[in-house]
Amino acid sequence: MDISVSLTVNGKPVAATLDARTLLVQFLRERLGLTGTRVGCDTGQCGACTVHVNGRAVKSCNILAAQAQGAQVVTIEGIAPDGTLHPMQEAFRNHHGLQCGYCTAGMVMNAIELVKKHPNPSEETVRAGLEGNFCRCTGYHNIVKAVLAGAAAMRR
């Protein structure tokens, strides 16, 4: 069944007709070409596909595009103006919070919302807050450092 969906992605209104079974992540990647959001699993665990839907971090492989009807969606491509980095992106770079880069967009998107809810998080809060994002490269050590530093930068 084809359905019509309209929503706002990275500040721009978009409308499309698509197969009802299209996941939000498929819509972002395949229809809008926003391939910065990635898929790492089928069961909603790895978090590589995390985006913001109405300001909340959500796994975009675990909701239908249709469920985002009317929503404000922000992806990794939309968190900082062109040519600049969001303080959380900057922190990931400064603290070597990424290696292969596959989980990075999801990590950054979740971390930004985490810090909005907990502006001055402890290491424990950060580690618990990242439980829905898998990384096989970094052992999380530098990701945690980066999120703490990103939080400090976002407070400034």
Next chain:
Amino acid sequence: MNAPLIGQSVKRKEDQRFLIGSARFTDDITLQGQAHAHFLRSPHAHARIRSIDIERARSAPGVVAVYTGDDLAKAKVGGLPCGWLITGVDGKPMKEPPYPALAQGKVRYVGDRVAVVIAETLNQAKDAAELIEVDYEILPAVVKAADARKSGAPAVHDIAPDNTCYVWGLGDKAAVDTAFKSAHHVTTLEFINNRLIPNAIEPRAAVASYSRGDDAYTLYVTTQNPHVERLLMTAFVLGLPEHKVRVIAPDVGGGFGSKIYLYGEEVVLTWASRQVNRPVKWTAERIESFQSDAHGRDHVTKAELALDKNGKFLAMRVTTTANMGAYLSTFSTCIPTILYATLLAGQYTTPAIYCEVTAVFTHTAPVDALRGAGRPEATYVVERMVDTAARELGIDRVEIRRRNFIKTFPYQTPVALCYDTGDYEATLTDALKLADVAGFEARRKEAEKRGKLRGLGYSTYIEACGIAPSNVAGALGARAGLYEAGEVRVHPTGSVTVFTGSHQHGQGHETTFAQVVADRLGMPIENVDIVHGDTGRILFGMGTYGSRSIAVGGTAIMKALDKVIAKGKKIAAHLLEASESDIEYDRGTFTVAGTDKKKSIAEVAFAAYVPHNYPLDKLEPGLNESAFYDPTNFTFPAGSHICEVEIDPATGATRVVNFTAVDDFGKVINPMIVEGQVHGGVAHGIGQALLEGCVYDPQSGQLLTGTYMDYTMPRADDLPSFKVGMRETPCTHNPLGVKGCGEAGAIAAPAAVMNAVIDALAPMGIRDIEMPATAERVWRAIQSAKAKK
């Protein structure tokens, strides 16, 4: 002149594209007219395929083509080759069964590829695959290494009725037997080294296209070694000439070994792209990754260590059964042999070692190298034995290590390797301090007050990286060279592009290699770019595995740089009107010795490409040099890892509360990157010890840990922050003095963690717990220890 770059924590050049979402992974690639492939996989561990009816699928909406093993056989598509021939103790070659890209006649593990459906959309391909009717005659299966050779076990392949691929041995058996006879004490343990599923976060993927106009193929694929992929596919499987196949490994999201190998999916896609005359794309769903990525480890081992009364190791005897899975994956056969038994000396002077390895077939996914590959298994055996022996003899665990450390180099072990250099005492001393071992007893008592048990565990490990040299490896059965290639292209105005056969999928080569080159050429790192992962641009390469990139790939680049500088000297001599022998070179500047006459590398490069004032009669224009480097020996990173755990005896729940790693990787180019490699490896090792374990149902052969709902990936809140230290004992046989760092953590950590767990429980009389040490396993060990008292 620019400041030295080697040894600096330069921020990574490659980060930008990953951070802003503009990296290009295989699944991000969409080619014009692309169709989508879906593989129908076996739901059974072992079954005869009586028939496959693809007619309904073929006529389903959007379907372009459906192929089965019969189609590949008819087209004379070959099986997947194994890259290492092991010769058994009986002098006979290993059993090497056919490994078809799509199953022919039988399926041999859950997830074995049965058919491929190619359709306009992925949903259509998957819808159609549900219409394929396969008539299976279900046969009994065997999944455990320990069961494979039992009488009555179903044979995986007709050519190996007892499921034995080979029985291989290393070392002096007679010397070991003699040493055991005169031993003061013998420590014996039996281990299972748990099977792991690799779980790179990027699933495997491929996009293949065929150009009729050029009769040429392009394959984008998640591989760690595109040239090897091309070589195997052209020479052994598809029978194509290499110049007609271009393999591109774009950004690759982690490998850990699992993306070294040639897999059936990419073979099928490449072949099919010509049949359907359009690009075909496939990306594994995670469930396919679990089922079909080559798994790691899966050893059953009995080990015995003979000691004298002072705790000196006299001899070690190790008998291992290694699970190969259903087919021989690309490098599977050398992992439990060449990369395992050779490491059993560890950091110690054990004079006699004998190891016998039986490799068996089972109805499970193929097993191959996974981060560490043989070396974690060896380290686990050695380091668990050392801790256990110390406890049995009442010798301090640090002291027994010190008494047995190798102290003079080079050191020839009784298991083939010759260690060139090391300083094991130094890393151990640093680690004891960094881990505050002196304060452990106070922490243990504090934990006791809270009702918790604390334990401390050591792992003083060694690894061998950059498997080499090619001629020795060849004599041991390698079917490939083990060199690396590099090319340095200095452009006319002095910027540089470096082409390397190494491949990065997280390791940061684009920065580390650029540091090496920019440092040697005395230019800003921004002027140097590293190109990798494309057979169309890079002359050749063996790729990235076994922590070989900087030691082998980096050295190839150094050799090419030497050639650039040698030619530069000739050009500079001409420009400066001096004798070539008077030209000195130092980081970017050619100087006439004893004068202030000099030319920068950029000026020399310009002259090479605009040769108006140039010795054209003696020298070709241009400044572009390439080199192959074949190492003379392995490198031998080593170090000391110390783990501290806390156990809740009421539930058995175990947490790593402190983890310290002090490693000697030789010269460190970028400490930030190297520390990151250690963190990742340690997390992988802690995962193996406490969390991860692949489970197949022993009766049905179903994969019970087939999603993240059941396979425990280490998460951020499972781990502590790590303490990391470095020692630099430069490697003696490469110009950078580097050794390799990517696997150390995964090699050392499991033994450190399990030694800590046992340390916490030893007062109850507990000697061993199987990995992963889940809460229930620990709780049960405590219950049965209590029951004995």
Next chain:
Amino acid sequence: MRAFDYHRPKSVKEAISILRKVENARPLAGGQSLIPSLKLRLSGPPALVDLGAIEEMRGIKVDGGALTVGALATHAEVAASKDVVHGIPALARLADGIGDRQVRNQGTIGGSLAHNDPAADYPAAVLGLGATVHTNKRAIAADKFFTGTFATALKPGEIITSVTFPLPKRAAYVKFRQPASRFALVGVFVSEGGGAVRVAVTGAGGCVFRQKAMEKRLAENFTPDAVARVKVAPDELNTDIHASAEYRAHLVGVAAQRAVETALAGK
């Protein structure tokens, strides 16, 4: 995913009329369990009725000694709600421990209860607090709602609209997580209020259940020791690759004792 028709009604009434019309249509709330099962083709309903646009199913409020949570309240909303944090802090903490942050931002209480995963957390709270599940048709007492593995008293064409929890004197939830999925390997919810003690166990069996022997002991003496003396039989508990029935039985005891301790600590 197999193909399906998709509907996005704006009211409960509209949703029900679609669900009655289309046989085997599935309601979709947050989708955090349903979407993965569709992706893995473990289920393939002919139609999905997305409840996400039904405003009347949202909201959290305290009224007359009871807390009412709209079926579409996300776990994150429940965890952060001042009414929940003050009224039933144990419920807020339970919600804050479901899945991970992203799942909590999307998953809903109604969806979780209707799915009734045997290892889910919410069923323990609903049964452990003696809550009432409201549907478009009726009010169902917790004791009648959970009928088996992935089974509830809901009839075709019936959806949860809200859940009402009586405010307890004290309560606590302690969970030991299955290490991979982070669902409950064993979770125990203990509450005391309205003259009764309830102990609900999730993760251990085929469906959430009350541990009545513990309830009896605790009614006499609300202390960890009272629970410690109850021997939990493993007979009807789950055995799987993550834990044996025997270990689960042991954990029920440990979790119950710790829950009583936490409840007594008054947090």
